Amino acid sequence: EIDEATTAIQDALDQLSDRADKAELDAAISEAEGLDLDNNDAEDKAVADALARAQEVSKDDNATAEEVKTATDALNAAMKAKETQDASDKKAASLDALKAAQAQGNAINEGDYTPNSYAPLKDALTAAQNIIDNPEDHTQAEIDEATQTIQDALDQLSDKADKAELDAAISEAEGLDLDNNDTEDKAVADALARAQEVSKDDNATAEEVKTATDALNAAMKA
Missing domain, CATH: 1.20.1270 (Substrate Binding Domain Of Dnak; Chain:A; Domain 2)
Structure with missing residues (x-):
């Protein structure tokens, strides 16, 4: 009986199992618990299921290293699949x-x-x-x-300026008999040249068109 008890102790010593290291498992659980999961989404549901299993293993003091590794790998794989699908x-x-x-x-x-x-x-x-x-x-x-x-x-699109009034003023000015030796005529000629430039410029702003129109009309009025 004494020998049998000794053998039983030796057998028990031989069968001792180290507690599994759950650091990686618990880290994966912590990450998964921070996710916003929708059970109607296939990938999210897979994470939720893997998380539930991982939590069971984490709480099980008798869980083997293999069980811990399996649960850890499954949870990480599910989160990776979710990440890939979410990115897609x-x-x-x-x-x-x-x-x-x-x-x-x-x-x-x-x-x-x-x-x-x-x-x-x-x-x-x-x-x-x-x-x-x-x-x-x-x-x-x-x-x-x-x-x-x-x-x-x-x-940043800019509307094309309406040049109807400008072109009308240009048409009127072009019909005048101008003498560049006359101050007022010279002013009309200069304003006309500027107005023609603006009229030909497809990028002219509404403000530029108005300024050229007003200047030409003022010169002709003078």
């Missing part, structure tokens, strides 16, 4: 936003705006099309940047 979903949403911005830009009538202000929009739309054609070659950040570039270009 966000990129898809960004791509949709870019397409919407592109459609808005394409709806713009180029002829209604000054060439200088339309040029950035044209370039932005070209860049957007390249991304849409090859989304796999671009990051979500690049897609978002392209969308913002279109929006900025749209915000």
Whole structure:
């Protein structure tokens, strides 16, 4: 009986199992618990299930190293899959936003705006099309940047100035018999030259057109 008791102790010593190191498991659990999970989402549900199992293993003082490793790996893999899917979903949403911005830009009538202000929009739309054609070659950040570039270009568009009054004044001035040796005639000629420049300038602003029109009319009045 004494020998048997000795053997039993030796057998028990041989069968002792070290407590599993749960540091990595608990770190994964902490990370997963900080996530906003939606059980209606497949990847989120997978994380929730892996988290529940990991929590069980973490609380089990008899869990083996193998069980701890399995639970840790499963939870990390589920979170990685969620991260990948979330990134894919966000990129898809960004791509949709870019397409919407592109459609808005394409709806713009180029002829209604000054060439200088339309040029950035044209370039932005070209860049957007390249991304849409090859989304796999671009990051979500690049897609978002392209969308913002279109929006900025749209915000900076300048309407072409209405030159009807200017052209009418020019037509009237061109019909005058001007003598550059006469002060008032010279003033009309100078104002006419400036008005003609502005009339030919597709990038002339409404303010420039008004200034040239007023100057020419004033010179003719004088």
